[in-house]
Amino acid sequence: MIGNTVTLVGNLTDAPSIRFLDNGSSVANFNLAVTERVFDKSSNEWKDGDTVFVRCGVWKSAGAENVAESLPKGSRVIVTGKLRQHNYTTDNGENRSVLNLEVEEIGVSLRFAVAKPVKATRAAQTPAPSSDPWSMPTSAAAGAERSS
Known part of the structure; x- marks a missing residue:
């Protein structure tokens, strides 16, 4: 069966926030800005395309504390994980849906940095x-x- 595993490369829009649950688990959350590069034939150069913002969560087993301690705002990272859809109802009774990435692996991109x-x-x-x-x-x- 084909899974919904995706790999994204982008920049953290803010430092990860970490929270600890009553059961001792931890989760680090951050937003990832993913901007595709597109070739503009009229100017014969590469330009930034549309930016997609993806909410990401890293659980303790995937290194939540390490992520929170290691990655400042603006870090370029490579993340792999599973897309999860969460449905909820607003206070006004409207049904909403949000798509999050449950991160399984994360690392810094070495394209523009040294680690x-x-x-x-x-x-x-x-x-x-x-x-x-x-x-x-x-x-x-x-x-x-x-x-x-």
Whole structure:
């Protein structure tokens, strides 16, 4: 059977917000702006096409805390996940539907950026966050220098 798995590349319109549920689960939510590039034959150049905004959710099992700690507003990411439709009724009695992407995998795009991944450790061993989202903790940097 064919699934509804999609892969999108776009930019975060804001930093992910994280919330913790009563059962201990966490979810990070963000909006992704996906803009297609189109070739304009009249000017013989590439231009930005329409932008689509997609609401995305990352659950604990897919790295919600890592996403919230790692990705600032504007980050260009590659996300893979399943489209989920949620139906609801407004206070005025109108039926509405919204389409969200339940993220299974996410990573930064290296097309316009450089990243130095650091394997996440248990919360008790996590170093203090740096103001530079791409920096490596000093212990990881020292280990990388030794292994070179």
